[in-house]
Structure formats: C-alpha cells, structure tokens
Amino acid sequence: MIFSLPLFFNILLISIIYGLIYSLMGMGLTMIFGIMKLTNFAHGDFYMLGSYFLFFLITMFNIPFYFAIPLSMATVFVLGVGCEVFLLRPVREIERSLEYALLITISLGTIIKKLVIILVGPYKYTPGDFVSFTIIGISGNEVIACVTAIIMIITVHTTIKKTSTGRFWRAMAEDKFIAKVVGVNINRNSSYAFGVSTMLAGVAGALIAPIFYVTPLNGNLALVKGYVIIAIGGLGSFIGSIFGGIALGITEGLGSAFYNPAYKDVYGFILMVIVLTMKSWLGERSEIFVEKVKNTMSFRWWLRH
Amino acid sequence: MKVTRLHVAVIAIVEAIIILGLTGYIFFLAPKPPLEEVRIGISMPLSPPGDYLGGKYQVEAYKLAAKEINEAGGVLGGRKISLCIYDDEGRPELAEGIVSRLVLEDKVCAIVGSWHSSVAVAIARTADKYEMLYLSSAASTDAYSELHSPWVFRQCMSDYDCCIINKIFIEARGYKRIILMSEDTDFGIGTAETIKEILDEANYPYEYCEIVIFPYDAKDFKVTLLSIREKKPDVLIFTSGYDAMFLIPKQAYELGLHKEMDIVSEWDPPAWHPNWWPLVGEASVGIYFPIYYHPDVLTEKGASLIRLFKEELKVELPVYDVWAFDALKTVAQAIDIAGSTDPAAIAEALRENEFSGAFSKIRFETHLDIHPGYWQKNAWCMVWWVQYTELNQHWTEAKVIVTREQLY
Numbered sequence: 001m002i003f004s005l006p007l008f009f010n011i012l013l014i015s016i017i018y019g020l021i022y023s024l025m026g027m028g029l030t031m032i033f034g035i036m037k038l039t040n041f042a043h044g045d046f047y048m049l050g051s052y053f054l055f056f057l058i059t060m061f062n063i064p065f066y067f068a069i070p071l072s073m074a075t076v077f078v079l080g081v082g083c084e085v086f087l088l089r090p091v092r093e094i095e096r097s098l099e100y101a102l103l104i105t106i107s108l109g110t111i112i113k114k115l116v117i118i119l120v121g122p123y124k125y126t127p128g129d130f131v132s133f134t135i136i137g138i139s140g141n142e143v144i145a146c147v148t149a150i151i152m153i154i155t156v157h158t159t160i161k162k163t164s165t166g167r168f169w170r171a172m173a174e175d176k177f178i179a180k181v182v183g184v185n186i187n188r189n190s191s192y193a194f195g196v197s198t199m200l201a202g203v204a205g206a207l208i209a210p211i212f213y214v215t216p217l218n219g220n221l222a223l224v225k226g227y228v229i230i231a232i233g234g235l236g237s238f239i240g241s242i243f244g245g246i247a248l249g250i251t252e253g254l255g256s257a258f259y260n261p262a263y264k265d266v267y268g269f270i271l272m273v274i275v276l277t278m279k280s281w282l283g284e285r286s287e288i289f290v291e292k293v294k295n296t297m298s299f300r301w302w303l304r305h
Numbered sequence: 306m307k308v309t310r311l312h313v314a315v316i317a318i319v320e321a322i323i324i325l326g327l328t329g330y331i332f333f334l335a336p337k338p339p340l341e342e343v344r345i346g347i348s349m350p351l352s353p354p355g356d357y358l359g360g361k362y363q364v365e366a367y368k369l370a371a372k373e374i375n376e377a378g379g380v381l382g383g384r385k386i387s388l389c390i391y392d393d394e395g396r397p398e399l400a401e402g403i404v405s406r407l408v409l410e411d412k413v414c415a416i417v418g419s420w421h422s423s424v425a426v427a428i429a430r431t432a433d434k435y436e437m438l439y440l441s442s443a444a445s446t447d448a449y450s451e452l453h454s455p456w457v458f459r460q461c462m463s464d465y466d467c468c469i470i471n472k473i474f475i476e477a478r479g480y481k482r483i484i485l486m487s488e489d490t491d492f493g494i495g496t497a498e499t500i501k502e503i504l505d506e507a508n509y510p511y512e513y514c515e516i517v518i519f520p521y522d523a524k525d526f527k528v529t530l531l532s533i534r535e536k537k538p539d540v541l542i543f544t545s546g547y548d549a550m551f552l553i554p555k556q557a558y559e560l561g562l563h564k565e566m567d568i569v570s571e572w573d574p575p576a577w578h579p580n581w582w583p584l585v586g587e588a589s590v591g592i593y594f595p596i597y598y599h600p601d602v603l604t605e606k607g608a609s610l611i612r613l614f615k616e617e618l619k620v621e622l623p624v625y626d627v628w629a630f631d632a633l634k635t636v637a638q639a640i641d642i643a644g645s646t647d648p649a650a651i652a653e654a655l656r657e658n659e660f661s662g663a664f665s666k667i668r669f670e671t672h673l674d675i676h677p678g679y680w681q682k683n684a685w686c687m688v689w690w691v692q693y694t695e696l697n698q699h700w701t702e703a704k705v706i707v708t709r710e711q712l713y
Contacts, residue, residue: 004535007531007532007535010531011528011531011532014525014527014528014531015528018525113353117352117353117357122353122357122358122361123358123579123580124548124551124580124584125580125583126583126584134559134561137527137531137559137560137561138559139559211524212524212525212548212552213548213551213552213584215548216353217353217354218524220522221522221524252528253528254528256519256528256529256532257528257529257531257532258532260518261517261518261519261520261523261526261528261529262489262518262519262520264519264520264523265520
C-alpha cells in the first residue's frame with residue numbers, strides 16, 4: 001500500500017462523512033433503547049422507507065430535494081408514531097411486554113420489506129443527484145448528506161435539552177414509573193420518541209438515496225451498522241452513538257484503504273469487540289474511570305447536561 | 306327360492322354383457338383422458354437475498370419457451386410441457402430441498418434454471434445424487450462442472466470462457482498495470498483469480514496484476530478506489546452481480562478515475578440491465594464491456610425472440626434469458642429424440658445430438674484437455690468488446706473496440 005498524507009486525509013474525510021450518516025441510525029436506535037428500553041429490528045426498514053418517500057416526492061411530484069428531505073422525514077415520523085400507537089402500545093402493559101415488542105418489530109420489518117416489493121417492485125431507483133458538483137472526490141450529494149446529518153444531530157440534541165418533550169424523555173429514560181407518577185404522559189411521549197427515532201432513520205435513508213440508490217433491501221446493512229455503532233458507543237448512550245458512527249466510518253475506511261477492503265465489515269466488529277473488552281477490563285481495574293467514561297457517554301448524562 | 310342352473314346361466318350372461326359393454330364404452334366411446342403433462346422443474350431466485358429481478362426475467366423466458374413448445378404441439382406426440390417453478394432465494398442451502406421435491410413429489414423428468422452459481426453447484430450435486438438431469442442456463446462458475454457428473458449439463462458460458470475473453474481484451478489493449486476488483490462470491494473471486502491465472506499461463510508481460518476483493522453487499526467504494534488510484538493502474542476491471550456493478554463506475558467517476566485509467570465491466574450488464582443508464586448516468590460514458598450477441602449477426606429466430614421480449618416484457622433481451630429460453634427448448638427437443646421422459650435417455654440424447662437454438666446451433670461438448678470445467682457444455686460463444694461513447698447510448702450503437710474476429 002502506498003501511503004501519502006493527502007490520500008490519508010482524503011480517506012479520513014470521506015470516512016467521517018459516512019460515519020456521520022451512519023450515526024443517525026445509531027442515534028435513532030439508542031433513543032428507543034434509552035427511552036423505551038426497546039430494541040427495534042424494523043429500524044432499517046424505516047431507513048428504507050425514507051429513501052423511497054424521497055424518491056417518489058422528487059420523481060413523481062417534482063418537489064426539490066430541500067423540501068423533499070423534510071417531507072420524507074415527516075412522513076416517516078407519522079408512520080413511526082402510527083406503529084407505536086397501533087402495534088407497540090397495546091403490548092406495553094402486559095407481562096413480558098419488551099419481548100413481545102421485539103417480536104412485533106421483527107415482524108413489522110419483514111412486512112414493510114415485502115409490502116414495498118409488492119407495491120413498487122424489486123427494482124433499484126435513484127432520485128437523481130441533489131446537486132452535481134464534486135470537490136476533492138466528495139460529491140455534492142455527500143456534502144448535503146453530511147451537512148444535514150450535522151443539523152439533525154444538533155436539532156435532536158437541542159430538542160432533548162431545551163424542550164419540555166425532551167425533559168419528559170429524560171424523565172422516562174431515568175425511571176418510567178416515577179415519570180408517570182409525576183405526571184408525564186407516557187403514551188404520548190413514547191409515541192413522539194418512537195416517531196423521532198424512526199424519523200432519524202428516515203432522514204438517513206433519504207440522504208443516502210442518491211448515493212447508494214433506493215432498493216427494498218437497503219435497510220439491512222444500515223441496521224447492522226446501527227447496532228455495531230450502539231455497541232461501540234454504549235447501549236443507550238446518545239453521544240456515544242455519534243462517536244460510534246464516526247469511529248466505525250473511520251475504522252472501515254482506513255482498514256479498507258490501507259489493508260484489505262474484503263474485510264470491511266469485519267473491521268467494525270473488531271472495533272466493537274475491542275471497545276467492549278476494554279470496558280470490561282477497565283471495569284475490573286478502575287471503577288472510577290469507567291464511571292467517568294460511562295457518565296460522559298451515557299444517554300442520561302447527555303440528557304442532564 | 307331354489308337357485309337352478311338356469312338362474313346361474315342368466316346371471317352369468319347378464320354380467321358378461323355388462324362387462325363387455327363397459328369395456329367397449331371405455332375403449333371406443335368414453336372421452337379419452339388428456340395425455341399426462343411432461344413436467345420440468347425450475348429453480349430460480351424470486352425473492353431476496355437472491356437477485357430476484359434476474360430470476361424474474363429468466364422465469365419469463367422459460368414461460369415463453371414453454372408456451373411456444375405447447376403451441377407447436379408439445380412433446381412426445383402431443384404431451385404439454387408443464388413447469389414446476391420454485392423460489393431458491395439465491396440460497397444454496399435451499400437447493401437440496403427443492404430438488405427433492407421436484408424429483409419425489411412433482412416427478413419431473415429434468416431440472417433447468419438457477420441464476421446464482423452457488424445454488425447451481427448445490428443443485429448439481431443433489432441432482433447427481435438423484436440421477437436427475439440438470440441443465441443450468443446461467444451457472445458460470447467452473448465448480449459447477451467439477452463433479453463431472455453425467456447428469457449435469459451447462460447451457461451458458463463458463464467463468465473460464467469469460468476470463469479468456471477478458472484476457473484477449475487485455476492483450477488487445479496492451480494493459481500493463483491491471484487491477485481486478487471483485488466481489489467476495491464464488492463468481493467474483495473465481496473470475497478474478499482465473500483471469501490472473503490465464504495471464505500468468507500465457508506469460509503476459511504485466512507490471513502487476515492485483516486482485517482487490519470487496520464484500521458483495523458493500524456500497525461505499527470511494528476509499529478503496531482512492532487507494533487503487535495511488536497504484537496508477539492502466540485499467541480497473543470490476544466484477545459484481547450486485548449494487549457494486551453500478552456504484553463502482555459511478556463513484557470512480559466522482560473521484561475522476563475515468564480520466565486516469567480505463568474502467569471495464571468484466572461482464573455485460575451495461576448492455577441489458579434496464580436500470581443501467583438511470584443509475585450510472587454520465588459515469589457510464591467511456592466504460593468498456595463485452596456483449597454476447599450483436600443484432601448484425603442474428604438468426605431470424607434470434608431476432609424474433611428479441612422482438613418477443615420487447616413486446617411481452619418491455620425489456621432488452623439479456624443473453625441469460627436467451628440461454629434460459631434455449632435450455633427449455635433443448636430439453637424438449639431431447640425428450641422427443643429420446644422418445645421418453647426417462648432422465649437417462651434425455652441425457653443421452655443431449656450428449657449425442659445437435660439442437661437448434663435461438664441464435665445458433667447447440668451442442669454439448671466435453672474438452673477436459675482445455676479446462677476441467679469444459680464438461681458437457683454448450684460450445685456456442687459470440688463476443689464483442691464495446692465502449693459507450695455518448696450519454697444514454699443504446700448498446701447496439703456502442704463503439705466496437707475488439708471485434709469477434711479479433712477474439713477468435
């Protein structure tokens with residue numbers, strides 16, 4: 001492998017851009033896990049739906065991409081809220097509700113995929129380029145995806161920190177029972193949280209549509225990456241999922257460029273194993289350090305500060 | 306009442322009349338039951354994770370062939386061809402179950418189809434176990450023939466054929482620094498390694514010939530392409546049956562690689578894939594690819610098949626669908642020659658005879674001296690290397706870079 005500094009920085013930049021987009025997936029998953037304690041296996045399918053909505057809005061209704069992105073986000077948000085109200089809420093109060101909810105999300109994912117194949121066919125689509133410029137190998141689509149991802153991260157952070165809904169979510173993440181006792185509307189806020197989480201997946205799918213195309217299966221890989229990210233960043237850790245996404249992007253990018261792209265997916269898992277082992281090892285050696293890292297990385301800490 | 310001899314005689318006569326009457330009715334008057342259909346099994350990926358779009362078109366090709374055979378009077382003096390179609394999802398582990406059902410429940414006399422090489426290999430092994438005739442229309446991997454089973458035939462080109470074609474193209478263009486970028490499937494790795502082996506055997510004077518493998522479901526290739534650029538190759542030849550076949554040329558174009566090296570598709574989707582131009586767009590201009598038939602040298606039958614595909618399915622006819630169409634028609638001809646639905650007799654007929662295909666004659670030949678994969682394989686092969694020179698150009702108008710005469 002020929003190493004040069006410009007090449008290294010070029011690869012680093014591209015990896016960070018993809019990492020930021022991946023981190024939207026991780027953020028959505030970690031939100032649901034942190035607030036609802038739920039593992040959502042249909043998350044990748046909301047990502048896929050986001051890309052389809054964007055495609056149809058642009059190609060069928062000739063809506064410019066800067067309106068189509070928020071519109072597809074909003075549509076996925078409404079769908080997410082609907083799924084929470086009609087599918088997840090009914091099982092919330094029953095015994096082993098989390099296991100049932102998990103099974104529901106698995107079935108939901110399969111149904112969404114099959115429905116999309118039936119309705120629009122197994123074909124690949126592209127909404128066309130958002131903009132058609134390229135700077136140092138980075139396309140306009142990637143620039144827009146990166147900027148939008150940063151805006152989304154800041155917006156969600158501000159929502160959690162500054163709004164009343166964010167305060168309710170924080171309370172639910174701490175203790176749902178106590179939150180209910182002090183008057184938080186669990187049903188409404190769970191719906192909002194699930195909607196925002198799926199919306200994050202939807203926007204990631206919409207942003208990636210002109211880059212990786214629109215297909216019924218494009219959520220599968222995104223879901224796997226989402227779970228690797230939250231494993232790296234820590235389950236339920238909001239800021240961890242952002243760093244996890246960037247770390248995954250960089251690890252995969254550098255590994256592929258400087259060692260072998262055949263093991264691209266393996267690099268992420270190796271990073272995950274190293275991080276988990278380190279956490280466990282540090283736990284035995286230095287509880288204080290782990291507590292510090294945990295506090296810094298945890299969703300609750302992020303919500304509190 | 307006492308039964309007398311007269312009673313017995315009357316009853317016997319009445320019974321004889323009834324039996325004779327019924328026999329006469331059955332033989333002469335009753336409507337004849339329809340002749341039993343001749344069943345042929347098909348295994349195709351019709352849902353994920355397999356390439357269900359490719360599977361769908363090939364099933365349509367088989368249906369068109371069955372329709373044509375049945376409209377022309379069927380086989381064995383009027384028996385209709387009936388297709389038993391199963392979805393293998395592109396998963397080799399499903400192959401054994403599908404073959405078992407086809408053989409034991411559906412009682413087929415032959416199996417055709419399969420799109421993914423790995424599935425075809427699994428079907429071939431199971432078909433060999435059941436002593437069932439299997440004619441693959443799309444399995445290109447050389448591993449498909451490694452059993453040297455008398456039951457296994459190949460309609461299409463093998464990886465070895467494709468690699469020879471690539472080697473001739475490399476020679477014709479005089480490339481010295483070669484990158485072979487392939488997906489991590491038996492198709493991708495097999496192809497890349499075989500091209501390199503063939504170049505080595507021919508002592509081709511390259512500076513380097515490097516194989517770069519990527520996961521078949523990968524989508525972001527930019528970092529890999531950036532590291533490839535540093536090696537300053539003359540040519541980047543990519544092999545993929547998944548999204549990578551669109552994404553590699555597109556992302557290479559965004560990085561400006563098309564100005565620094567030739568970008569070559571190892572096989573022919575740029576010619577026939579309905580989504581090629583919408584997905585790849587201007588990145589496709591300048592790309593090189595092989596084509597396996599050309600409208601200028603078509604038989605009348607081939608031209609009518611192209612028209613039929615355009616009218617019925619509204620798509621460009623991929624060569625794989627020609628092979629699928631021909632596979633069923635070849636089996637039907639072999640059944641007629643064998644005069645039976647016994648798989649052994651059909652296999653014998655396939656080995657011993659020449660058949661008429663849509664584009665050319667079909668003959669299954671074995672030449673193990675050329676390559677271990679050359680086993681009961683259709684010897685037909687037509688290839689040109691072409692290059693897109695304009696946006697949204699039709700493949701028949703692409704610039705011919707290496708002619709058929711140069712290749713043979």
